[in-house]
Amino acid sequence: MNHPVRAPGEGLRADRVSLGIGGRLVLDGVTLATRPGETVGLLGPNGSGKSTLLRLLAGVLAPSAGAVTLDGRPLDRVGRRAVARRVATVQQQAHTQTELTVREVVALGRIPHRRSWTPMTPADLEAVARALERTGLADRADQSWHTLSGGERQRAQIARALAQEPGELLLDEPTNHLDIQYQLDLMELVTGLPVTTVIALHDLNLAAMYCDRLVVLREGRAVAGGTPSEVLTSELIGEVYGVPAEVTPGADGPVVRFLRRGAVPPGRADRS
Structure with missing residues (x-):
């Protein structure tokens, strides 16, 4: 994938960020620099720091060391409203007790662009309509959000x-928690968007198929980074996840096949 040239320091970047919570170092000196238009996958076991890194990038948390910058400026100097206009977040699962239509949920995305209690402008309405169309939800716009399936809610x-x-x-x-069809549909949608994307994933094969670059976290540290073919090896999967795996080339990137406990990946068996 070809990306526009961007000056050094532009875009969203975490530079050697660390964060301690409850006396424990959750992130330890992690650096992540995005390139325009690419999809970066964050991998690692539960508790490795993926969600915390995303919250730092979103400005929800502030690092205890290092800095998160947007176009070279620290997020706290950019301002929360300006960051909200530029950086959007999608959580694992969203919940609301309020009875909202799909259109009303989508319209919440316009809040950073509007003054409090002001009505939607034609530009707001057009942005909402485009978003509904792009995600294939235009025909569900007036339907209750609570009646949607898990994939549709995402x-x-x-x-x-x-x-x-x-x-x-x-x-x-x-x-x-999505069926395989919805997982693939969602990843096709996300990676086809004209934005720079950072996405935390558990599924290594989805990461291999859809991400331009991967960053692997373990116990709060970045232990590997690069293209899926460079990062996803049986050795790394064994070290980070503690499971044996066989990795073979595929049409859409490396293919990971997990092996039963005690099994030796073919490559290692050949060297023994």
């Missing part, structure tokens, strides 16, 4: 994020 959350008209999109395990 698409509605992505539509809300798109209505913000962001340059960067952060997603935290968006495919969790």
